[in-house]
Amino acid sequence: xxxxxxxxxxxxxxxxxxxxxxxxxxxxxxxxxxxxxxxxxxxxxxxxxxxxxxxxxxxxxxxxxxxxxxxxxxxxxxxxxxxxxxxxxxxxxxxxxxxxxxxxxxxxxxxxxxxxxxxxxxxxxxxxxxxxxxxxxxxxxxxxxxxxxxxxxxxxxxxxxxxxxxxxxxxxxxxxxxxxxxxxxxxxxxxxxxxxxxxxxxxxxxxxxxxxxxxxxxxxxxxxxxxxxxxxxxxxxxxxxxxxxxxxxxxxxxxxxxxxxxxxxxxxxxxxxxxxxxxxxxxxxxxxxxxxxxxxxxxxxxxxxxxxxxxxxxxxxxxxxxxxxxxxxxxxxxxxxxxxxxxxxxxxxxxxxxxxxxxxxxxxxxxxxxxxxxxxxxxxxxxxxxxxxxxxxxxxxxxxxxxxxxxxxxxxxxxxxxxxxxxxxxxxxxxxxxxxxxxxxxxxxxxxxxxxxxxxxxxxxxxxxxxxxxxxxxxxxxxxxxxxxxxxxxxxxxxxxxxxxxxxxxxxxxxxxxxxxxxxxxxx
Numbered sequence: 001x002x003x004x005x006x007x008x009x010x011x012x013x014x015x016x017x018x019x020x021x022x023x024x025x026x027x028x029x030x031x032x033x034x035x036x037x038x039x040x041x042x043x044x045x046x047x048x049x050x051x052x053x054x055x056x057x058x059x060x061x062x063x064x065x066x067x068x069x070x071x072x073x074x075x076x077x078x079x080x081x082x083x084x085x086x087x088x089x090x091x092x093x094x095x096x097x098x099x100x101x102x103x104x105x106x107x108x109x110x111x112x113x114x115x116x117x118x119x120x121x122x123x124x125x126x127x128x129x130x131x132x133x134x135x136x137x138x139x140x141x142x143x144x145x146x147x148x149x150x151x152x153x154x155x156x157x158x159x160x161x162x163x164x165x166x167x168x169x170x171x172x173x174x175x176x177x178x179x180x181x182x183x184x185x186x187x188x189x190x191x192x193x194x195x196x197x198x199x200x201x202x203x204x205x206x207x208x209x210x211x212x213x214x215x216x217x218x219x220x221x222x223x224x225x226x227x228x229x230x231x232x233x234x235x236x237x238x239x240x241x242x243x244x245x246x247x248x249x250x251x252x253x254x255x256x257x258x259x260x261x262x263x264x265x266x267x268x269x270x271x272x273x274x275x276x277x278x279x280x281x282x283x284x285x286x287x288x289x290x291x292x293x294x295x296x297x298x299x300x301x302x303x304x305x306x307x308x309x310x311x312x313x314x315x316x317x318x319x320x321x322x323x324x325x326x327x328x329x330x331x332x333x334x335x336x337x338x339x340x341x342x343x344x345x346x347x348x349x350x351x352x353x354x355x356x357x358x359x360x361x362x363x364x365x366x367x368x369x370x371x372x373x374x375x376x377x378x379x380x381x382x383x384x385x386x387x388x389x390x391x392x393x394x395x396x397x398x399x400x401x402x403x404x405x406x407x408x409x410x411x412x413x414x415x416x417x418x419x420x421x422x423x424x425x426x427x428x429x430x431x432x433x434x435x436x437x438x439x440x441x442x443x444x445x446x447x448x449x450x451x452x453x454x455x456x457x458x459x460x461x462x463x464x465x466x467x468x469x470x471x472x473x474x475x476x477x478x479x480x481x482x483x484x485x486x487x488x489x490x491x492x493x494x495x496x497x498x499x500x501x502x503x504x505x506x507x508x509x510x511x512x513x514x515x516x517x518x519x520x521x522x523x524x
Contacts, residue, residue, distance in 0.1 A: 016062060016065070019053050019056070019057070019062070019066060020065055020066060020069045021069075022049065022053060023049075023050055023053050023065075023066040023067070023069040023070045024069045024070065024072070024073040025049075025073070026046045026047075026049040026050050026053075026070055027046070027050075027069065027070040027071060027072065027073035027074035027075075027077070028073050028074065028077050029042055029045065029046040029049070030042070030043055030046035030047065030070075030074050030156065030159070031073075031074050031077040031078040031154065033046065033159040034078065034154060034158060034159050034434075034438055034441060035158075035434070035437035035438050035440060035441040036434060036437035038159075038161070038162050038441070039159075040159050040160045040161075040162055040163030040165070041163070042159075043156055043159040043160065043181060044181060044184060044185045044188065045185075045188075046185075047156065047181060047182055047185035047186075048185040048186070048188045048189040049189070050066065050067070050070050050112075050116070050185075051119075051130075051133055051182075051185055051186045051189040052189040052192075052193055053066050054066055054067075054116050054119055054120055054133070055129070055189065055190075055193060057120055059120070060117055060120045060121050062120075063116045063117055063119065063120030064113050064114075064116060064117040064120075065113075066116055067109070067112040067113035067114070067115055067116030067117065068106075068109045068110070068112070068113035069109075070109075070112055070116075071105070071108060071109025071110070071111065071112035071113060072102075072105050072106055072109040074109075074112075074154065075104075075105035075108045075109060075154065076101065076102060076105045078153075078154045078434075078438075079101065079104075079105065079153060079154065079435075080101060081430040081431070081433040081434065081435040082097075082100070082101050082104070082430075083097045083098060083100075083101050084429070084430050084431045084433065085355075085429040085430055086100060086101075086369060088431065089251045089252060089428075089429055090369030091369055092369050100365075108144060108151065111140040111141065111143060111144040112137075112140060114136070114140050114143075115133070115136040115137045115139075115140040116133075116136075118132065118136035118140075118513065119132050119133040119136050119516075122516045122517055127190070127209070127213075128515060128516045128519040129186070129516055130183055130186035130187055130190060130213075130516075131183065131512040131513070131515050131516045132512065132513050132515075132516025132517065133182050133183070133186045133516075134179045134180070134182040134183035134186065134509070134512050135179065135508075135509040135510065135511070135512030135513030135514075135515075135516065136509075136513055137156075137178060137179055137182040138175055138176065138178060138179030138182070138505060138506070138508070138509035138512075139506070139509045139510070139513065141155050141156070141157075141175050141178050141179075142175050142502060142505070142506060142509075145175070145402075145403070148353070148359075149350070149351075149353060150402075150403065151402075152174070152402050152403070153402060153438070153442075154438070155174050155175065155178055156177075156178040156181055156182070157169075157173075157174035157175060157176070157177030157178035157181065157445065158174060158438075158441050158442055158445055159181075159441075160177050160181060161441055161444045161445055161448065161470055163221075163224075164221040164222070164224040164225040164228070165177050165180055165181055165184075165220070165221065165224040166224065166228060166448055166470065167223070167224035167225055167226065167227030167228030167229075167230075168180060168223075168224050168227060169445060169448035169449045169470075169497065170227075170232045170448065170449060170450075170451055170495035170496060170497050171227070171495075171496050171497060171504065172497065172504050172505040172508070173404050173405070173408075173449050173497045173501070173502055173505055174404055174445050174449070175502055175505045175506075176502075176504065176505030176508065179505060179508070179509055179512070180220055180224070183216075183220065183512070184216075184217040184220045184221065185217075187213040187214070187216045187217040188213070188214070188217050190209075190210070190213045191210045191211075191213040191214045191217075192210075231451075232451045232493065232495040232496070233450075233451030233452065233468060233491040233492060233493035233494075233495060234491065234492060234493050235489050235490070235491055235492075236391065236419045236490045236491055236492035237389075237390050237391060237419075237490055239487040239488060239489045239490075240277040240278055240388060240389065240391060240420070240487065240488050240490065241276040241277045241278070241485075241486075241487055242276055242277065242278045242279070242280070242455060242465065242484075242485070242486055242487070242488050243274065243276040243278070243279045243280075243483050243484070243485050244279075244280050244455055244456065244457040244463045244464075244465065244476075244483065244484040245267060245270045245271070245279065245280065245281050245282065245285070245457055245463075245483050246282065246457070246458055246459065246460070246461065246463040246476050246480065246481060246482055246483070246484070247263060247266050247267055247270070247281075247282065247285060247459055247481060248459065248460050248479060248480055248481040249262070249263045249266075249428065249459055249460075250428065251426075251428035251429055254284075254287055254426075254428065254459075255287055259287075260287050260288060263285060263286065263287060264286055264288075264293065264294070264297045265297065266481075267281050267285045267286065267314075268297045268300055268301060270483055271301055271304065271312055272300055272301065272304040273483070274483075274485070275304075275308035275309070275310045276310055276485065277309075277310070277311060277388055277389055278310075278311050278313070278388050278393065278422075278455075279310055279311070279312045279313070280312075280313040280422055280424060280455060280457040281312075281313065281314055281315050281424065281457060282315055282424050282425060282426050282457050282458050282459040282463075283315045283331065283333075283397050283398050283424045283425050283426040283458075283459070284315050284316065284317065284331065284426060285314065285315040285316070285424075285459070286314055286315060286316040287316075287317070288316065288317060289316070289317050289318075289319050289326055290314075290316045290317065290318060290319075290332070290334060290343075291319070291321065291326075293316065301314075301336065302336065305336045305337070305338045306338050306339050308338075309338045310338065311335065311336065311337060311338065311386070311388045311389075312335070312336040313333050313334070313335050313336075313386065313393075313395065313422070313424065313457075314333065314334045314335075314336065315332075315333055315397075315424050315426075316332060316333075316334060317329055317330070317331065317332065318330035318331075318332035318334075318345065318347055328377045329375070329376050329377060330347040330348065330376055330377050330379055331347070331348040331351075331356060331376050331397055332345060332346060332347045332348065332379070332397075333345070333346045333395050333397065333424055334346075335386040335395075337387070344386045344387075346379065346383050346386070346395040346396075346397075347377070347378075347379025347380065347383075348376065348378075348379055348396075348397040348398075348400060349378045349379040349380060349400070350378075350399060350400045350403055350406060351376055351378060351399075352398075352399045354369075355429075356375070356376045357375055357376060357378075358375060383395070383410065384414060384415070385414055385416070385417075385418040386422075388420075391418075391419045391420060391490045392414070392416055392417075392418040392419060392420075393418055393419075393420045393421070393422050393455075394407065394410060394411060394414075394418035394420070394421050394422065394452075395422050395423075395424070396421070396422070396423050396424075397423070397424055397425065398423070398424070398425035398426065398427075399425075400423070401421075401423045401439075401442060401443055401446050401454075402442055404445065404446055404449050404450075404497070405501045405502050407421065407446055407449075407450065408449065408450065408497055408498040408499075408501050409501060411450060411494065411498050412494060412498055412499060417492070417494065417498075418452070419452060419490030419491055419492050420452060420453055420454075420455065420488060420490050420491075421446060421447065421450065421452050421453065421454040421455070422454070422455040422456075422457070423443060423454065423455070423456050423457075424456075424457050424458075425439065425456065425457075425458045425459070426458065426459040426460075427439060427458060427459065427460060427461065428459050428460045432460070432461070432478055432479050436458075436460070436461045436462045436478050437462065439462070440456065440462045440464055440472070440475075443456055443464070443466060444466055444470040444471075444472070445470070447466045447467070447468060447469070447470045448469070448470040449495065449497045449498070450495060450497070450498055451468050451491055451493065451495045451498075452468055452490075452491050453465070453466060453467050453468050453488045453489065453490070453491065454466040455488060460478060460479055461476065461477070461478030461479060461480075462475055462476070462478055463475060463476040463482075463484050464476070464484070465484060465486045465488055467488070467489070468489070468491045473486060473488075474486050
């Protein structure tokens with residue numbers, strides 16, 4: 001009887017458009033994993049889908065397209081609210097504002113495209129490609145948060161603030177969590193792929209390897225859950241009483257004369273309504289030069305602070321006064337200390353492109369919008385912290401809390417590291433959109449990385465008190481006027497992330513990528 005020959009299954013090539021469409025759907029799924037939905041496991045599934053498509057891709061060029069399609073849909077669906085700032089409040093024509101969002105999303109998509117290209121470049125597939133995927137993704141996200149001053153919004157690690165991988169935040173930060181999520185997603189994808197490209201033609205994966213892939217992903221998640229139980233920092237002193245103010249000043253009125261007068265009177269009345277150890281107003285709550293705050297506003301605030309022992313942080317515009325008028329404008333916070341005439345000052349140092357400074361060659365673009373105070377001077381990157389009772393509060397403004405490595409650097413360089421983080425922001429530029437919840441999610445990651453509570457005082461939302469474990473203790477509804485009152489426990493000590501910043505995550509990423517390249521080199 002003639003012996004039968006069993007052939008391994010061949011790879012069936014999909015039409016390129018179908019694979020790219022699926023990659024685009026995976027990108028949208030990833031956006032849905034972020035706040036306000038907070039579905040961390042959906043982010044893993046989205047990235048697993050992308051990795052599976054890269055595994056099936058027939059070339060590095062096709063892998064590049066897959067990563068690009070994933071990135072474009074993820075960013076367009078995740079940062080569409082930029083349209084509101086440019087068109088609704090900036091006055092830019094709708095077509096131009098929409099095109100700007102798409103073009104910016106295409107630029108951001110270059111980074112996931114670079115990651116998938118590097119992944120596919122690692123010769124034959126096999127188990128080591130998962131490591132290459134994780135390493136490449138980590139490095140690409142770090143580059144996205146660094147190049148041209150960086151824009152790390154929607155970095156995959158943020159989707160995991162409520163998931164088991166959040167336990168790695170004090171060790172490797174948001175980029176490291178994103179890399180670990182990529183590794184877990186790749187292992188999950190390998191566990192369900194019908195075939196694996198270890199040879200040509202492709203062959204079915206052994207059940208033991210499928211089980212090993214699942215076990216690896218579960219081990220990562222379990223390790224993160226275990227690390228979340230470890231206390232990297234310790235309580236410092238007694239809790240502080242805080243009042244975080246949310247004035248809900250409409251953006252289209254904020255810099256009009258009537259809006260300026262209303263805002264200053266409103267925040268004066270909100271400040272003096274009740275005492276607290278620390279009272280914080282939002283970014284530019286007083287949308288004038290500090291010297292331009294009238295006596296009928298500044299006087300009652302000073303008298304209230306001296307009488308009640310309250311420390312008050314005011315958002316205003318700093319400047320150097322000269323004979324020719326004010327120069328060197330800064331987006332600043334000023335701390336009023338009881339019975340001390342010296343103001344603490346913090347100047348924003350990581351400025352927003354197009355909103356707070358004009359990148360070279362883009363003056364024509366900025367001139368299409370009507371954004372006041374659009375050219376600020378950078379402040380120092382390592383301020384000392386605002387003393388409140390026996391504690392110190394590290395202040396930052398709006399966009400700055402996207403950059404965890406800068407907050408970590410400021411903490412480790414302080415003679416006395418701050419025990420509380422505080423962010424003052426104005427997101428009225430983006431209306432009542434998902435941007436508010438996304439920014440709150442980012443702030444929660446900063447609390448996890450540093451092991452310190454985070455206070456957020458915002459103009460329209462989301463004003464919140466976040467504890468040192470990243471949990472929201474209290475928040476105000478968006479688009480409302482009110483004061484959030486509560487207690488916050490300061491924490492001291494330095495997490496590994498504060499000590500070393502992104503260095504551990506980048507070293508692990510390079511090792512993972514190098515391991516993937518080295519182990520697959522013989523099979524090329």
